[in-house]
Structure formats: structure tokens, C-alpha cells
Amino acid sequence: MTTLFSIHLATAATAPVTPLFLLKGFLGVVAIVLIGTTTLIWMERKVSARIQARLGPTRVGWHGVLQPVADMIKLALKEIITPRGADRFVFYLAPFLPITASCLMVAIIPFDFHIQVTDLNLGVLFLIGISGIGVFGVLMAGWASNNKYSLLGALRSGAQMISYEISFGLNMLLIVMLSGTASLREIVLSQQGTVADWWIIKAPVLGVAGFILYLISTTAELNRGPFDIAEAEQEITAGFHTEYSGMAFALFFMAEFVNMMIASFVGSILYLGGFLAPQFGWAPLDAALDLAPGWLWLGLKALFCIYLYMLLRWTFPRPRIDQLLALEWKVLLPINFTTLLAAALLIYGGLL
Amino acid sequence: MSLHASQIPPGFTRIASHEDSEEFFLNVGPQHPSTHGVLRLVLRLDGETVREVVPHMGYIHRGIEKMGEKQSFIQYIHLTDRMDYICSHMNNLGVCLAIEKAMDIGVPERGEYIRVIVNELQRIQSHLLFWSAFGGDLGALSAFLYGFKVREVITDIFDEMCGARLTMNFFRPGGSAHDVSASVFARIADFLPELDRAMAEFDRLVSGNAIILRRSKGIGVLSPANALAYGCTGPVLRGSGIAYDVRRARPYSIYDRFDFAVPTATEGDCYARYAVRMEEMRQSSRIIKQALKELPDGPHRSKEKPLYKLPAGTYYSEVETAKGVFGTFITSDGTPKPYRIHNRTPNFCNLSVFNELCVGHKIADVIAILATLDVVIPDIDR
Secondary structure: OOOOOOOOOOOOOOOOOOOOHHHHHHHHHHHHHHHOOOOOHHHHHEEEEEEEOOOOOOOOOHHHHHHHHHHHHHHHOOOOOOOOOOOHOOOOOHHHHHHHHHHHHHHHOOOOOOOOOOOOOOOHHHHHHHHHHHHHHHHHHHHOOOHHHHHHHHHHHHHHHHHHEEEEEEEEHHHHHHHOOOOOHHHHHOOOOOOOHHHHHHOHHHHHHHHHHHHHHHHHHOOOOOHHHHHHHHOOOOOOHHHOHHHHHHHHHHHHHHHHHHHHHHHHHOOOOOOOOOOOOOOHHHHEEEEEOHHHHHHHHHHHHHHHHHHHHHHOOOOOOHHHHHHHHHHHHHHHHHHHHHHHHHHOOOOO | OOOOOOOOOOOOOOOOOOOOOOOOEEEEEEOOOOOOOEEEEEEEOOEEEEEEEEEOOOOOOHHHHHHHHHHHHHHHHHHHHHOHHHHHHHHHHHHHHHHHHHHHHOOOOOHHHHHHHHHHHHHHHHHHHHHHHHHOOOOHHHHHHHHHHHHHHHHHHHHHHOOOOOOOOOOOOOOOOOOOOOHHHHHHHHHHHHHHHHHHHEEEEEEOOOHHHHHOOOOOOOHHHHHOOOOOOOHHHHOOOOOOOOOOOOOOOHHHHOOOOOOOOOOHHHHHHHHHHHHHHHHHHHHHHHHHHOOOOOOOEEOOOOOOOOOOEEEEEEOOOOOOHHHHHHHHOOOOOOOOOEEEEEHHHHHHHHHHHOOOOEEHHHHHHHHHHHHOOHHHHO
């Protein structure tokens, strides 16, 4: 395996930047975002319904598949209300930041060997940096709304996201150390071989521990239940987006789903071999599995992660803010450092 | 932060606990997802920490007691449905007991058994609602639906029994409005094993959950002295270790015939109140089983009087509802309408201790404490 510090700072070979390339990239990202959110909204409704012994939407289209479209039409037709005393400029700017950040992150996800808008050689760093922009949107929304619930939600969200970003970053660093590269494409390629070469299995114990830590820290990072204290309905009504209605709210809502989608993509890329088809070392089966395109495998792996996120959300009660922060600083952070140290020792000893 | 006197919400004695504090006020309700109705709370906060809570009531005041003075005693019974609408049978029974005491009306055996079975079934229903709301308030939204699924069975049974699902208006002085059919008793008997299964599931899902335990143990501790001083009753009192239950302390109806325990817990925190209610459901189930076994045939109501005219004087009755002691105080001047009628409702006293429990905890704990006090707002306002 490559050594610990073999991250190349040279620009990765990408397609030349032409207007056509930009247009194709833009359309691709928008298509993924729209298809992804509509699928996830429907899936969340159905999964939550099944967990709660309900049916979920059944009327709009086959098994309610058109429900997200109906939701979007409803939200688009609603009036956007500005509360009295709101800082109008910041109030209207805030919803655009999280969704912009999410769309930017889609651009570096490798969907197949040759399906990727651009491959940054420091893709992991880009992810951490861009996800920070989303926090600004939440903080601005909370501050500009002139509402104490919004402010409390924004402050909670700030404290939570900044804390969990550390775990998130350290967690990614683990894979960067193991694979010796920070480019998402290269990380996937470092897992070529059989299923046993995926980092979740290849790195003994560290892989599974890292994946679980990744799920926990991203759940908090995504502001999703059970760590959705920033929009804890039972405590602070809707948190930072209490005062938002119509499309302004829809943008926050979409950003949340796009973020979940990205977190699942990245989780699959880091631990589950990304777009690589699962190979079990038996030639006929491997050849059959390899027939399916890479984006389908990435999609299936991401759906698995998304299902885990949804299970977490709909089965657990919500911890309190101090308990949530204590979990990060007193439990997750030491464990993360330990895994990093263990990985470094393993690499130093030539075991990985 | 200095506030002008006009900016300080009513009910607060101080605006800050120290000079350079950055405390602020947060209004919660009357329209809020977890105030269980139209309760309004004003919190004095230091960041996330609660310094003082002032509950405001009156958003659903209907003047039920005053309305009672304009109506006959029988007509007053249905008004008590609208107090604690989760415990409407028990409220009805409270009024009926006072009238029976005043007019010396006897109740036939079957009527008494119907009263006990229906009351205990409603106690289970009320605690199921508590369980659902408690889970929901702590963020476990799925628990809410699991609880309601079971509660729905009881509501359907009441629907078949008296045609109402919430505001029953079923008991009358001397028994009940009409007899209960055998099919209803069969449904109740079928429901009890189902309840046992559901309770086992509830314990698996919520009672032992690590987050639930951390959110409820040591939160909102009510000392026995405070519980008595504020007049708390029901599971709130028993959660603090005082085994006072009217059914046992001063038995009404035929509660002295049944074998049941009065569950208590000593901690006085949110989890203690939760555990007491869970155990009470099991005890209620025990009472119903015994009553169903001994259920006699015969009339369900003693002979109805054309006019219920209470002799001049004052009368008081007490029943143990799912929330606590529900007292009915009637002053009669010998006419068919009460001169003055008053209800001592359990939720009013249980809410009064709220500030004592919340100080020093976080905003999220306020919601948990409110959920375990299990208040019903129309019962507070009347």
C-alpha cells in the first residue's frame, strides 16, 4: 500500500473546462438533485409509515410516488411570509446557501469510472469545507428571522455542526490515511478487488467502527433525527426555519435531503467501495454482478445508508443538547483519535 | 440586559438572577406542538437553562362551574366530560357520587361493576395517551402511533358501549344511562391480553431505551414535601413515594372488594412518574379481570327519579381519576339546580408545582416534565 503522506497536490487530470462541459455538469447536478430529493421524500414517507404501522401516501400515483411532486407544487404556490422586524436581505439569502453547498458537493461524487463532473485531488477537504457553508445558511436564517425559536435553533445547530464536523473530518482522515489519497475517485479505486477489499472489511475492526462513527457524526451533521435538536419540533417548534414558508422553506427542506444523499454517497465511497460492483471471488457471479453499471451499485449502496439514516430517525428519541455535545467531545472524539492512531500504527507496521 | 418594566412579562418577580446576566424571556404556547392544548408558558432563560417558568392559563376557560348553576344536576354531568376529556367517565362518576350521597340513592350490584370496569378501562386509556405523548415529546414520534393504536381499541369499545369516543356522559345517579351488552364485555376481555402484549412491547421500545433514561432520570425531581404542599395527587404524588390513592384510602363504589396494588416510586423524577403510570395500567388490568369474573346479572340502575332535587346543604365526593383526585363540591339550596358547584381538578394542582420542577433544567427538559405531569388543559381552566 502507499505510504501515509503520498497525497499528491498536483491537479488531477480532468476534462478541459469548456462552456459545454459546464452546461453538462450543471444539468447533471440539477438532475441528480431533483431525482434524489423526490425519491428520498417518497422513501422517507414510506419508511416512516412502515415503521409506524401506517401505509403512508397511497393516493397520488402508484403507491403515492407522485406525492413529492404534489408537495413541491403545494410549496411553490404558497406565499413567502416575511416576519416583521426581519433582516430582509439576510432572510432571503439564507435558504440559498445550504442548497448551493449541497449542489457543489454533488459535483465531486464519482458515479462510475467515467461519470463525475470533476475529480479534485483534495476532494475530502473540499467536502468538509463546503459543508461548512450550509451552517452559515442555518445561522443566518436563525438570526434574520427575528424569532427567539429560530435563534435558539440556529445557535444549537451552530454548536452541533461545528462539533460534529471534527468527528466527520477525522473519520474521513482515517480513510485518507488508509487509502493514501484524498481524491474520492482514487479512494474508490483503492478498494478494487473483492468485497474483502472494501475499507469496512479490509481494515480490521477499524472499518466497522469507522463506518458506525461516520453514520453517527453525519446524522448530527445533517441535523437529522434523533440529533435534530436544531429543529426539535417539540421544543422550539421548527427551529431555524420556523418563519420560512413556501419555496424558502422548500429550499431548506431540499438541502436536508440532498445532504443526506451526499452523506450516503460519501459513506458508500469511503467504506463500501463506491461504484465498484461487489465481487466475491467466484468468476461467474462476479462477471454477472459486474454487468450492472457502477452508478447503479453506488445508488444501491447509498440507498442502504439512507435506509440506516431513516431507521435511526424514526426509532430513537432525541437527546438533549448538552448530552449531544457531550457525546461528541467525550465519546466520539476520543474514539476517532484512537482509530486514527491504530490506523497509523497498522500502516507503520506494514499491516495495511 | 436591562428591560423596561413594561417589557417584563406578568408573573415574574425578578428579571435576572444576577447583575450582568443575559437572560431573556421565551414565550411557549398557547399554540405550540407540545403544550398539549392551549397552555401558555413563559420561560426566563439563561441560554438554554431555565431560570423560572410562569404558566398562564385561561385560554380555554368556559365557565363550566357557572354554567352548572343554570342547569339541573343531571345536565351538569355532561359538562364534566369537557373538563378532563381523557377521564370523562371518572369525572361523571364524581358528580354522580355526590348526588347519590345527598339523595341517598343506592346503586345495584351490576351498576357498580359496570362503573369499576369502565373506570379502570378509561384509566388504561388515559395512561396509554400519556405513554404516546411522552414518547412523542421526547422525539420518539413512532411511539406516539404505537400508543394510539392500542388506545384506539378502548375508544372503539366505548363507542360501542355508549356511542361516544371522548365525551361519554354515561353515568347517572344510581348507575349508568343504559346497560352494557355482553359483546362489549367480551371485547374488553379480549383486549386485556392484547394490552399485556402491547405493554411488553412498550417496555422493549421505550422503558429501557438509553436516551429515554438519560432524558428522564433525575429530571424534574419532586420532593414528597413539595408534592404534599402543592396538593399534587395521582401518579405525580405517587411518583414521589406517597402511596395515596382514593380508591384505597377512602374507597368509593366497590373498590374495597378488589385486590390491587398502589404502585409508588421513590425518586420523584420524570422516570418515576412514568414507571408509576406503566404499573398502574397493569393494576387496572388486574381489577378489570376480577370484576369481569364476578360480574352479576340484574338491573344496571336503581329506579330513576323524575327530578333530582338535593336537600339543602353541602356535599362532597372524591374519585381517583387517571390524573389524581377529582373532587365535586355541591352547595344546594333545595332547588333542582345547584346553588354553587365546584370541582377540585387534579391537573390544576399538578401544574402549580411546575416551576419548582423546571428551574435549572434545559428547555428540552421542560417539555419532558410537562409530559410526565400529564396535564390536560381544559381540566385546569374549566
